[in-house]
Amino acid sequence: DAKTTQPPSMDCAEGRAANLPCNHSTISGNEYVYWYRQIHSQGPQYIIHGLKNNETNEMASLIITEDRKSSTLILPHATLRDTAVYYCIVRVGNAGNNRKLIWGLGTSLAVNP
Amino acid sequence: DADVTQTPRNRITKTGKRIMLECSQTKGHDRMYWYRQDPGLGLRLIYYSFDVKDINKGEISDGYSVSRQAQAKFSLSLESAIPNQTALYFCATTHRTSGGSNEQFFGPGTRLTVL
Numbered sequence: 001d002a003k004t005t006q007p008p009s010m011d012c013a014e015g016r017a018a019n020l021p022c023n024h025s026t027i028s029g030n031e032y033v034y035w036y037r038q039i040h041s042q043g044p045q046y047i048i049h050g051l052k053n054n055e056t057n058e059m060a061s062l063i064i065t066e067d068r069k070s071s072t073l074i075l076p077h078a079t080l081r082d083t084a085v086y087y088c089i090v091r092v093g094n095a096g097n098n099r100k101l102i103w104g105l106g107t108s109l110a111v112n113p
Numbered sequence: 114d115a116d117v118t119q120t121p122r123n124r125i126t127k128t129g130k131r132i133m134l135e136c137s138q139t140k141g142h143d144r145m146y147w148y149r150q151d152p153g154l155g156l157r158l159i160y161y162s163f164d165v166k167d168i169n170k171g172e173i174s175d176g177y178s179v180s181r182q183a184q185a186k187f188s189l190s191l192e193s194a195i196p197n198q199t200a201l202y203f204c205a206t207t208h209r210t211s212g213g214s215n216e217q218f219f220g221p222g223t224r225l226t227v228l
Binding site: 036041042043044045046049087100101103104105106 | 155
């Protein structure tokens, strides 16, 4: 079962920041939060991941609350090409064969001109 | 050229037929995965392999089998296809790391329809 809850859909104006929330209240201390996105029915694309510190890369920023029960993915200047389904995922298991990504239903983000 | 390729990209078959989906990667990764995606849903893990000859069941392995005879290739078989196996199938790869990263690289997907 998915360990994350996301709103099913969101809208964002082009050029504005898109803030996508995720709830993962049952996350364990050693479980990472990952974000992927899927454009149309293409293969999902990795965006960012984190454990407890905030993270930033060239695509996005990830803000994780201090209690780690929720996080927010921020696309600082959304473009039309950012229209996609965004998945917040918890990586479960320890090193070795138990380590897996548990996918939820995602948020369908529509960036509007 | 794509790093992770899947063949075929689309396949329509009939109930009871045996189907094989192929995945190849040029990334040199040791870990490979097969997922299925149903409309409006996230991905569900079918099987995964951490090395040649290493096979592990995922969430929904019933009705499927896999083969990992070479590091670069991971094939998924449906021994006797049934209509509820109609879905979009994705192959993914990643490399074992000692740190936290588990970035998976996905293929373009195979759309399978079982009539």
